[in-house]
Amino acid sequence: RYSVDYAMPTLDDSQDVELLFARDSDGSGTSWGVILKMNSCDEQDYPIEDLSSFMHWALGSSHTFAYHGANRGQFHANLLQAPMVYQDTNDMLAVDLRMPDVDVVIGEGGGDPRNPYICSFFDLETLLPDRNMTEKQHVSVFSPFLDGDSKQYVHHMLLYTCDDTAVESENFKHMQVIPECESMPSGCYEMKWLWAVGSEEVHLPENVGMSFGEGRNMMLIQMHYYNPDLDQGIKDSSGVRLHFTQSLREYDAGIMTFDGGTQGWQRPPIPAGKENAILPEFVVPSTCTNRWESSLNIVGITHHAHLIGRKITVEIERDGQSLGVMRKxxxxxxxxxxxxxxxIKQFIPGDSIKITCSYDTSGREEDVEFGDYTNNEMCFVPVMYYPRQDFEWFSYRDPSSVSELYNNTVISCSTAGTASDWGNFSDVSACTQSMMTNLDDFYGWGVGQIIPAIWLCNSEYSFDGICPPCHKKKECSFEELKAFGQNVVCPNLCASAGVSVYPLTSNVTNSQPTHATLCREVNLWFDHVSLDAPTCVPKGNFENFDRDSEPKDI
Incomplete structure (x- = not known):
């Protein structure tokens, strides 16, 4: 049997199972044994594979197949391996970050009283007085804590590290609460851990740790609550326990995020009344993943949508072949x-990653918009991995909505700059001039201020990728930045639009590409033709099974 909802499981069309024995005795209760094919290739079955998966159990009051009431549960198990032995946390330093009994109500300026966003700051230097937080520290286990009185209202928890410059300028304090926090506070953008409904404790491999400290001691938890009935008097102290290792691990972990649509400006509303509304695919192309410095080991993958999500698939294409999905x-x-x-255990530089999300809007009378609230929708996939890369966030762009940006990019790449108050750019591309004069416009940050490259790259806000190596000493000259724009930044940007950088005029394209992706800070435009998924090969044969062997007593 199988089920696609919280309902009586339906009889499977193909019975790829065989009963070996069934017993019922007063002393030992009911026991039974079955054989299953390792892979039946039936769309209503899951293959038995060498990885841990959710298992569900339920017990009724008789042998009649009927509703079991509350007598049910779930656990993880790998049917091909012995139970996993997790690392002992007794010798680790545990620190709790928990919301300070906050009122679960919308803060001033919030958009929807059913969807409060509340944040709280936590100073690790205060919580860990015996640790040198100017040095790197590693966390290897994240243990979520859900307040028993309010857990049904918790939609998600996100843990971020805050930049020390932002902490100082904004005067953030330990245990400070921000009552309305849908938009993240300035400088708190590096995700360290996430929890959504159904998430469990996270254990990193024994040679891997999530890095904390190094002078960035202020942490922030963003809580999204969902209170559809506007219940009153709800308080919450949910959070997470961090287990710090005694010594540093070999590798730093990271969280890579694939944003296939979380805001209304990325995706149009999903039409109502559709049983299987499939979004246009979101592709991270090889030109983007080639910027990774090495192969990346995958710790785990999470699928995130909201209430009408139907299916999420993440497929890897490598060397002209589809490797199939990361998670079934x-x-x-x-x-x-x-x-x-x-x-799939690794990302390799040059991989193409394709994400497809579908939704069931058959129960909705109005189109469903993308957005932050639970009654909106999302297509979002975080992946925990190691070793950590700077290039770890990617976002879907609708090619038609950025067509003007694409056309402007083609023009700026293929034409010469001009002499201006900022300097002479007639010997380089207009792309380089645009980068030099205003990084906010160039990258589409939306700050609303003119940010010259020579100012940013010689300030405490500079960072790799946007600025050349001279920014680390705050000694970037006009000519160094100009050369960096012409020889590094603009070639990457212009290649993403299929054109060369002036004064070269080859590879000029006149057609609008089929796909667009924001690859960290750079928009990429490209054509993509999906590869056929691997053909399923059945594994397992009932005829070869020895049925004469006597089962052991349970």
């Missing part, structure tokens, strides 16, 4: 958003 989940379940092992 026939039907997305909002209540089981756990991080799961990936079937």
């Amino acid at each position: 989940e026939h039907f997305y379940d909002f209540n089981h958003q756990s991080q799961e092992e990936s079937l």
Whole structure:
């Protein structure tokens, strides 16, 4: 049997199972044994694979197949391996970051009283007085804590590190609460951990740790609550326990985010009345992943949508072949958003990553918009991995909505700059001139201020990728920045639009590409033709099984 909802499981069309024995005795209760094919290739079955998966159990009051009431549960198991032995946390230093009994109500300026966003700051230097937080520290286990009185209202928890410059300028304080926090506070953008409904404790491999400290001691938890009935008097102290290792691990972990649509400006509303509304695919092309410095080991992958999510698939294409999906989940379940092992164990520079999300709007009378609230929708995939890279966030762009930006990019790449108050750019491309004069416009940050490259790259806000290496000493000259723009930044940007950088005039394209992706700070435009998924090969044969062997007593 199988089920796609919280309902009586339906009889499977193909019975790829065989009963070996069934017993019922007063002393030992009911026991039974079956054999299953390792892979039946039936769309209603899951293959038995060498990875840990959710298992569900339920017990009724008789042998009649009927509703079991509250007598049910779930656990993780790998049917091909012995139970996993997790690392002992007794010798680790545990620190709790928990919301300070906050009122679960919308703060001033909030958009929807059913969807409060509340944040709280935590100073690790205060919480860990015996640790030198100017040095790197590693966390290897994240243990979520859900307040028993309010856990049904918790939609997600996100843990971020805050930049020390922002902490100083904004005067953030330990245990300070921001009552309305849908938009993240300035400088708090590096994600360290996430929890959504159904998530479990996260254990990193024994040679891997998530880095904390190094002078960035202020942490922030963003809580999204969902209170559809506007219940009153709700307080919450949910959070996370961090287990710090005694010594540093070999590798730093990171969280890579694939944003296939989380805001209304990325995706149009999903039409109402559709049983299987499939979004246009979101592709991270090889020109983007080639910027990774090495192969990346995948710790786990999470699928995230909201209440009408139907299915999320993440496929890897490598060397002209589809490797298939990272995680097999026939039907997305909002209540089981756990991080799961990936079937594909590594990302390789040059991989193309394709994400497809679908939704069931058959029960909705109005189109469903993308956005932050639970009654909106999302297409979002975080992946925990190591070793950490700077290039770890990617975002979908609708090619038609950025056509003007694409055309402007083609023009700025293929034409010469001019002499201006900022300097002479007639010997380089207009692209380089645009980068030099205003990074906010050039990258589309939306700050609303003129940010010259020579100012940013010689300030405390400079960072790699946007600025050349001279920014580390705050000694970037006009000519160094100009050369960096012409020889590094603009070639990458212009190649993403299929054109060369002036004065070269080759590879000029006149057609609008089929796909667009924001690859960290750079918009990429490209054509993509999806590869056929690998053909399923059945594995397992009932005829070869020895049925004469006597089963052991349980």
